[in-house]
Amino acid sequence: MFDHVKFGVSDYAVSKIFFLKALEPLGVAVVSEGPPTYGVELLGPKSKASLCLYQTEERPAHLHLAFTAENRQQVDAFYRAALEAGGKDNGAPGPRPQYNANYYAAFVIGPDGHNIEAVCQEPEA
Template sequence: MIDHITIEVSDLKKSKHFYEKAFAPLGYSLSFGKEGVFWAFDVGNGCLFEIQRTGEKAPLTYLHVAFRAGSRAEVDAFYRTALEAGAADNGAPGPRPDYAGNYYACFVLDPDGYNIEAMINEPSTSLSSGGART
């Protein structure tokens, strides 16, 4: 399942206004964000649709998709397999406490350079080693 998708927008204020209005009939609403940087909309089932201003210096690309994994071992396996399949490393598997207390993720760049993430945000008794998001 997709956990969140992030797209770059040229005018963050205009896009925020657009999505707030357009999502209202669907029952989706603004969840959190940072003025002038990004906004995240709750689109149901714990999923987010995020907008980020173009040119923001961040580890995201024009399009970022995060897939939910069932375990930290699945995140690790996704990372290894994606690299073997030709992806470029964009952040080894590991805890991301700056995202959330139990957030564990990895990031790869697909053949077109899009930032693809596998993540889980649940407690685990066994931590895998890994680096910070790059």
């Protein structure tokens, strides 16, 4: 739905490590990087849309970022990796029938208070 999302973070090094580790199970990797004030661009293997973060002193508003997972195992792996990377639980992996019958997601709070989600909307295998 989007080409890229770019947002400021208060501690570039911590946020970069968090997002790389948390999103590694989804195949996300660095595709370009400049100085912290320019930031880093992250991209998934089958995605055309990228996530970019950069260092700023401004306190950004909280965001809700939802990343597509190919299957429920990736959602589970994202959740574990995100917690290991310092994220805080905001909803363990599981079905969310209030959204739709196949919605399976996990939520964590990232270093700047953003709600980070991995979601699979495919039927259970």
